[in-house]
Amino acid sequence: MFQTFLSSIAISRGLLKALLPLVLGLLLFTVGQVQAQEVLPATANVYVDPAGVLRWEGSRQEVALFGVNYTAPFAYSYRAHRKLGVKLEQAIDQDVYHLSRLGVNAFRVHVWDVEITDTLGNLLENEHLRLLDYLIQRLKQRHIKIVLTPIAYWGNGYPEADTAMTGFSSIYPKGKAYNTPRAIKAQENYLAQFLNHRNTYTGQLNREDPDIIAYEVCNEPHYRQPEAEVSLFIERMVKAMRATGYRKPIFYNIAESPAVSNAILNSPVDGFTFQWYPSGLVNGHTLRGNPLPFVDQYPIPYQQDPRFSGKPRLVYEFESGDILNPVMYLTMARSFRAAGFQWATQFAYDPLALAYANTEYQTHYLNLAYTPAKALSLLIAGKVFRQVKRGQQFPAYPADTAFNGFRVSYRNGLSELNSPTEFYYTGTTATRPTKPAALRHVAGTGSSPVASYEGTGAYFLDRVATGIWRLEVMPDATAVRDPFATTSLRQPVTRIDWNTQPMRLTLPGLGTNYSVRAINSGNSFQGVASNATIGLAPGVYLVAAKGKATSAYTAQTPLGAIKLGEFVAPASSGQPAQVVHTPQVQVAAGRPATIQATIAGASPTDSVLLIAQHFYGQTRQLPMRRLTQTTAEATVPAELLYPGLLRYWIVLRHNGRNTTFPGSFAGSPRDWDYAPKEHWEAPIVAASTPLPLFRASQDQQRVEAGGISGGGWADYITTASGQLALRLLQAPPAATAAPTTPEAPVAFLRAYFGDRLAARANEAGNFKEVVLRARRSVGAGAVQLVLTTQDAAAYVASVELGPEIQEVRVPLATFRLGAQVLLPRAYPGFLPLTFRAPGPAALPITQAEALQVLLLPGPVQSGQERPYLDIESISLQ
Known part of the structure; x- marks a missing residue:
């Protein structure tokens, strides 16, 4: 394309030489689009066509946007960042980069009006509003579109007590905000001022910003009969927004108060919003078992009502509450599209600085560094949402587990996309790429036929040019507690370790002795693979086939919505080594039993021992096999497993010193003076035992x-x-x-x-x-x-x-x-x-x-x- 262009005009050699860096950058931007980050109109607004479909002006293409909610400028997230000494602007920069890596192109948040208004609804130019402006600017730079819900009705405390609230929502709760005259007036005043607010960083009015494509009036309103009060309230809110000159779509929640649905269906809004929490919320522990039946379909009760069917619909919040298994998002995205949704945003993406403890919303847990498999499932779900046709129907589970190049497997804990140019997977897979030579983007955890990796973090491979790839490797993440139990900033639920892990790449055209050059700040690694394998620490690398030069590429070279050298990862947790293990409820008598454990923070040279004891009987010291740097196992022999009670300990030996788990005590249970009583145990039962x-x-x-x-x-x-x-x-x-x-x-x-x-x-x-x-x-x-x-x-x-x-x-x-x-x-x-x-x-x-x-x-x-x-x-x- 560029050669044809250049040959059609007369260009001097000097001018051509000057243009080469620009041409190279354009080629990189065009060929190397970051996975799942579709190019969206930079300035086009959206409109609702006569059939009720949300479309882009100009191209008239249907809108299909998928992403997250994210709350750093407000409430608990704001306070927690400050408590930890984290600068909010830096936190936003880091998180928005990760959202871009995950292909997010939609952002929504219910604005905590209680923190940016007074009781009369006057907008306060304060830190929370400034940080929202900053976040909007950063989202725009990454080509992420925005829907805002100006009225939240929430206090700002959860999970703590409310604090320092100044706005009208502090005195008018949901159940009275829509039928109390002073509250209605305050909300009209606030909506007008919020839409007319000029962003400190972009210089644009909120109502004119083309990247803020729509507004949802208020978050999860609670209404009751009579409907006339509801109708009047909605009309006044819409009128207040339109009076500012705002002309883009206005959406309204219809899922929260079905008793007054007629008032909402008859209202002058342009579309309707829904949420989906298929497994409930706040169960207090990780839910296990096959969750896919929960998300097989999303039937809408108003589907046949012409007042509904002629308007677009959005999902403002969704989540697989208390579920880490990375199979839900893909299926939810498909069900959303089958139901006709054009926007869906997960609630809520955990800020990097807080994700180690999952304190913001205990029942939600999503972060690229700390929940890598689940985060990659969001990437894959975004592709589902943007590629599946609106209204496309699918057979019921389990007949719907493979479609359009996507696959979900509960038994394997796996979501997968396998297209000619993209190959994404949430865990180790034997699936082979559809067209290896056509691959442009790979992302995964674990191993696949193109990348074998022993670490537990996510990695991304993006082709920069023939024989040259950008490789981004995240640090190892290890779950050490149930993230959905009671949380605290004093209690990590996931730890991070910067281990050097072996990676074997078998990408077409790369060869077995490819070179690797670090490109992120502070990383000076250079090396050559042996038998296609090389040990890598977390960072960003240029991987090149033998003979391929990479000197033309710098950390500042653009690659879609990012730059080649960008890298964000949390520091190592800095904790002592830990052993994570849950004993079985029963062990079968007369058969060897395998004991597996996660070993976090141990070096590759540390030895791991299992001390197994039949209560008051034999004791064995068994070496544990290091399957990877973070996993180990040992087999207890059958002669030790006659009916009774198995007690055992795991000993980590580092530099000649022993540490015993559970408890992380110095010494070994075989020492004569080992005093701690903590141990793991499991009953050894006969075949006839219940x-x-x-x-x-x-x-x-x-x-x-x-x-x-x-x-x-x-x-x-x-x-x-x-x-x-x-x-x-x-x-x-x-x-x-x-x-x-x-x-x-x-x-x-x-x-x-x-x-x-x-x-x-x-x-x-x-x-x-x-x-x-x-x-x-x-x-x-x-x-x-x-x-x-x-x-x-x-x-x-x-x-x-x-x-x-x-x-x-x-x-x-x-x-x-x-x-x-x-x-x-x-x-x-x-x-x-x-x-x-x-x-x-x-x-x-x-x-x-x-x-x-x-x-x-x-x-x-x-x-x-x-x-x-x-x-x-x-x-x-």
């Missing part, structure tokens, strides 16, 4: 339990014998919301046991029945048991229980293929309650992984006593 699925006395922190749609709740009580039991209760009539379907349960228990069954895999096929110790009070509804498999097939059986604690046996042969209830309950409440997947007629118990106990509605009760179901334990026998 497998516990739920124990009320021990499993409170690993199960989900509660009410459904306000119909009930859960508690723990003690029985007459002193045993702890989970109590599921039916709520009083006044507190009961209408169930989604007449047969909806009022309360539930969900227990994941896939890991326990895997430890007994050899005898899993011998289990014949589910055994409950439970009771059901007079007036309580029927009880159902549901066992779900790894492929989401559900098998259902009813159980009869009396008013006294008793042991009830339910043969596995009585379970019939049916539907599981999607628990924890999704939000919004109009989403599907149940899911039915195909499966064999008989329950394949070896594939089972989760148990549901459902308390169905009973007769309406009067008085203070509530019907209940008490569960002491459930096991397979």
Whole structure:
């Protein structure tokens, strides 16, 4: 293209020589677009066409934007950065760079009006507003489009107490803000001033900025009848915004208050907004089991209403709450497109400075450095959202796990994109690229046929020219605590280590003795691969085939929305070495058992030992195999594993000194004076021993339990014998919301046991029945048991229980293929309650992984006593 252009005009050699750097830069920008960062119109606004489709002016192409919420200028995030001594501008620069690396091209946030207004709605020119201006400027530089929600109605405290709030939302809560005259006036005043605010850094008015493509009036409003008050409020807000001269689309939330949906559908807004939390929020621990049925579809109740179907729709917030498995975003993006959405933004991306502790929103966790696989799944989901056609339909799960070059696998914990030019994966994969010679962009964690890597961080490969690639390597991230349990800035949940890890590249045209030159600031590494393998520390490198010169490329050379030398990564956590391990609930007797552990912060030369002891019996010291620098395993021999109790320790030996885990104590358990009592243990059980699925006395922190749609709740009580039991209760009539379907349960228990069954895999096929110790009070509804498999097939059986604690046996042969209830309950409440997947007629118990106990509605009760179901334990026998 450029040769044709140059040959068509007369150019002197001197001018051509002067133009070469510019031509090279343009070539790099054109050929080397950063993965997933589609080129968007720089100045074009959006409009809504007669069919209700959001389009770009000029090109008339459909808008399809995917990204995140991010809150650094406000509330807890602002305070936490300052508490840690982190400059907010630097934090924003770092995070926006990572968002660009992840292909994000959409940003949304509900502005904390409570921090930038007074009680009359006057805009305050303060630090929060200035930082929002700064963030907008940085997003624009990375070609990221913006939707703002000016009114949040939130206090600024969570997870702390509210503090130093000055705005109208501090005195007018959601339930009164729309029908209190002074509150309405304050909001009109604020909207006018906010839209007319001139950005300190860009010089543009908010209402004129082409990169702020739309506004959502307010965040998650709470309304009740009568609808006339709602209609009047919306009309006044829209009128206040239009009076400023603003002409782009105005959106409004219709998912939060369905009781007044007619008022919103009849309003003068241009489109509607939704959210999606398919697994609920704040479960207090990581959810396990197959989550893909939760996101199989997003049916909208207003789909056939012409007042709705003729307007565009956005997803302002979505998240796979309390789930780290990197399979949800890809499927959610596909379901969004099938439902006709043109914008979707995750809530919320964790700032780099806070992500080590996940304190901003405990139930959310997403950051490129600290959750690399999940972050790359967002990159892949963005490609899904932008490539799948609006309204395109797909078969139901599990028939929809591969489409258009995308693949998702729950069993492998893998999301994947494999197109001729792009190859992205969230974990080790055997998939081969579709067209290796055409590849331009690769990103992954773990290993693939083109990149074998033992580290745990993400890496990116972008082709700069034939035989030359930019390689970005993030440091190792190791989970050391459950990130969805109670968090604190004093308690890291993920640690970072800057290890030098071997990487083997097998990219077409690169060869086996390619050169590597560091290009990021402070990194002077240069080397040559041996047998296509080279050890690399975190950083950015130019990788070149033998004979290829890279001197023309500098750290400042542009590459799409970034520069070649840009690199952002957190420093090493600086903590002592740690061993992370969770013991099995049971170990099978008479068979060797493999003990695996994560070793963080140890050097490659450190040795790791397993001290295994049959209680009051033999003790063995076993060397642990270092599978990688951060993983180790050892096999306990069968002769040590006769029925009884296995106790064990892991000893890390560094420079001749021993440190023992759990506890990180000096010395070894084999020392005569080793005093600490901490150890790991697991019962060694015979093949006929029951497998516990739920124990009320021990499993409170690993199960989900509660009410459904306000119909009930859960508690723990003690029985007459002193045993702890989970109590599921039916709520009083006044507190009961209408169930989604007449047969909806009022309360539930969900227990994941896939890991326990895997430890007994050899005898899993011998289990014949589910055994409950439970009771059901007079007036309580029927009880159902549901066992779900790894492929989401559900098998259902009813159980009869009396008013006294008793042991009830339910043969596995009585379970019939049916539907599981999607628990924890999704939000919004109009989403599907149940899911039915195909499966064999008989329950394949070896594939089972989760148990549901459902308390169905009973007769309406009067008085203070509530019907209940008490569960002491459930096991397979």
